[in-house]
Amino acid sequence: MKLAGFLLLILLLRPILLISQANITVHQESLEYVIKRPGDANLKVTKSFTVHNIKGLESAVFTLYHDSFRKLKNFKFEMTNDRGERIEVYNIRDLLDLSLSGYANVTDSRVYLLDSKYKKVPFRVHYTYEMDFSGFISLDDWQPIKDFNTIIEESKISVKYPRDMTFEVMAVLGMKEPETYCDDGFCHFKIEYKNIKPISKKRYDEPLRDQTPRLLMKSNDFQLDGIDGSLASWKSFGDWYLKLNRRDEQITPKTRSDVENIRNSFDMVPELVDSVYKYMQSRTRYISIQLGVGGFKSLPAEEVDTKGYGDCKALTNYTQELLSIAGIKSYQVLVMAGSNVPRLIEDFPSNQFNHVFLAVPHENDTLWLECTSQTMPSDYLGSFTDDRKVLWVDQGNSQIVKTPYYSVEQNLVLEHVKISLTENGHAKIEIKITKGGNYFEEGQSYLYQATEEIQKSNQEKFSFSQYSIDHFAFEMDQDSLLLKEVYVLNVPSFAKKYGSRLVVDMKDFVKTSRISANTSDHFMRLLRNYQVVQTIEIIFPENHILQHANENLSIKKEFGEYELKVKRSPQGVQYYKKLILKKGDYSGDEFIELQEFMNGVFKNEISKIMLSSKT
Structure with missing residues (x-):
């Protein structure tokens, strides 16, 4: 009897012990995608959670990014105290709509923000909203565990898409395989998780994204700003990127003459590349531009040449054009840049990039050019782009390669x-x-x-x-x-x-x-x-x-x-x-x-x- 009583006590105390380890408890989270055709989709989100302590207050601050391709509607945000009494109700008119433009940054991307400033824990939050998409490349990865020290009682996702659309998913890091079925011209898949215990931050130098189950999702056929593309392979994605940026570039006669003079001054390729690179650096400065399809489409080289500024795409494209005038073949390289970022999943062609730079093949080696810096030496890769898989963009032959890293003797x-x-x-x-x-x-x-x-x-x-x-x-x-x-x-x-x-x-x-x-x-x-x-x-x-x-x-x-x-x-x-x-x-x-x-x-x-x- 004593043992039975002890076990009963453990069962009764278990929820309390779990909550003591958690900052928040997610009671329910649901994402429902309906894809009507490539580039046209709707997302419905419902989430209900309890904030247990001050460490969980950040979770009660609502943020949602949007732009010309993503429109929010039917937003409702409700808060109740630990007695179930309503604290406040907010709707879409209460959201702050903030521009992400700033110093050296021009963008039509914006963020909705709602911070109630309420701090009397515990309290409960329940919100719902819909988002209409008028263009996208792939759906955001789904990861039920989004933060450390979080209890998840229920988290689920479902996607409905046309039967004639090729839609692919990849379950990684122990993610469940989705349940799938088709009817009435549409196919469906869903995944549901229940009763996930909190995990604490304990792995060194590894983001949460690389530790917990994650689902990658994409339609092989996509459309962005009316431009069709394919994610069937890295080759097709690279071809879309080149098609998006294809144009007859015009460089001013003065610049063309300068580059030709540089070409006539050097016989060795590395010295010529370095000189053209320094010429570009002396004439330009970096400014991020994300307008329309600005996340992928470059400004014309002529505009960079005359105005003297551009983002990573524009400056890379401009440098590539200058090298072409000098008789040097170069290739653009797409990368997930940053000092500690998720690793590229090679078996799932999709948009896993946030930056572009330039590569120049030379004999049995490659010269790498970071075109957004006015001071970085040529052929130097720092922690921003070193030692990772990248997409080498080449018409009909785009492929994944790996950037070099520094040895013990070099570092x-x-x-x-x-x-x-x-x-x-x-x-x-x-x-x-x-x-x-x-x-x-x-x-x-x-x-x-x-x-x-x-x-x-x-x-x-x-x-x-x-x-x-x-x-x-x-x-x-x-x-x-x-x-x-x-x-x-x-x-x-x-x-x-x-x-x-x-x-x-x-x-x-x-x-x-x-x-x-x-x-x-x-x-x-x-x-x-x-x-x-x-x-x-x-x-x-x-x-x-x-x-x-x-x-x-x-x-x-x-x-x-x-x-x-x-x-x-x-x-x-x-x-x-x-x-x-x-x-x-x-x-x-x-x-x-x-x-x-x-x-x-x-x-x-x-x-x-x-x-x-x-x-």
């Missing part, structure tokens, strides 16, 4: 630190840093910021409790792709004084971090190779000797290595440290080994050095 940070201590613990610290690979791009901000902005940014780079920067200088070597930085710091009480002893805390120079030990999901993605080599030289004040320092240490694993060499002398001590981490996905036993390695390195890094007075 390098070399740091030399010289610390001159005084008897009272004050320090003059001279730091010289050389950065390559992905870290080279960190210098781009220096080229755009005013001196005051750089000074403010530098004041936040170091973790000392109190310090001043007496000198700062930088140099960006466009040929070697190396960024060099020099800092001279004045740090009062850098070393803590205890009687006749000085204690130096090395935690201010740590270049790694711990991996939490409380994760139950043993997975970590290291996005990029990483190597940092530090030489830290500490010059003792007169009449002081070393009492304690680290011992030499060397660890080598498949995923990386760590080395520490300590060199002692009467005048001071020198720490030589090297940390290498290799990109990859680490799970199971590999994750545990990586976790032990990282935590061991961190523990060794936060050590202290102790000096004592000779007198």
Whole structure:
């Protein structure tokens, strides 16, 4: 009887325990698509949820993007308190309709916003709306789990489409396969989830989008702004993109003459491409333009040539035209750009892109050109477009390729630190840093910021409790792709004084971090190779000797290595440290080994050095 009573208590407490782990509970969410023909569809949305705590308040802020192809109707938003009493009811007239245009951004995209400002939790939200589509390429991915710490009681989606339309879905990351049937000239599919427990944020360097079940949806035939296209293959999508942007480009005689002069000045392709690229950079600036089919259609090259601005499509198209005048063949490349973005799903041709740049084949290699930057060197891919699958657009032969990434040897940070201590613990610290690979791009901000902005940014780079920067200088070597930085710091009480002893805390120079030990999901993605080599030289004040320092240490694993060499002398001590981490996905036993390695390195890094007075 005691056991039965205990089990009954557990069953009664289970809902309470789940709610204690959740910020919101989604009672019902329903999406119903009806596709009448390519480019013509209607969506009905219903959602009801409870906000349990202040961390869930953001979920009660309603946002919905719309443009000339998406029209909202029949909107209703209702809030009730924990006693079921109505707090407020809103309709479409209460929505703020905000433009997304802004600095360097011209668009007809807008966002509806509704924020009730109500904060007395718990409370319940119920809303419904419809959206009419007059043009689209593919439907938005459906993912029932949209946020961490969310209970989902019911979430479902259904799609109705003409029987003669080829409609495809792909279930990924454990998504259920849809139920399908056809009748009366239409086909239907639906998926329903119930009683999903909350998940907490525990995977490192991986967005939620890549962790939970997701459904990709598309019609092979689509229409946007009256222009027909096909997603049957990457080849057909590439052909549509080229058709959309096909025109007889006109370049002014002056520009054509300039490019021809450049062509006559160089014999080697890389030097010619670099010179044309720099010519383009000197004449243009980036501004995002998203009007009509602006997400895909470029401004004419002639307009960029005369006005001197364009978005990624326009500047890429313009650069391609300039290279063509110089006798260089180039190709546009579509990419999902960003430092940590979802991976392209190659088996499902669809619009998985947000950016375009340029590629120039040369012998057995490719030169890559980011055309939206006025300062980026040619053939440099930073974290915005490196190491990912992209669509190489070529008439009749568009295909998925992969952009290069930087090796351990290239993704390098070399740091030399010289610390001159005084008897009272004050320090003059001279730091010289050389950065390559992905870290080279960190210098781009220096080229755009005013001196005051750089000074403010530098004041936040170091973790000392109190310090001043007496000198700062930088140099960006466009040929070697190396960024060099020099800092001279004045740090009062850098070393803590205890009687006749000085204690130096090395935690201010740590270049790694711990991996939490409380994760139950043993997975970590290291996005990029990483190597940092530090030489830290500490010059003792007169009449002081070393009492304690680290011992030499060397660890080598498949995923990386760590080395520490300590060199002692009467005048001071020198720490030589090297940390290498290799990109990859680490799970199971590999994750545990990586976790032990990282935590061991961190523990060794936060050590202290102790000096004592000779007198």
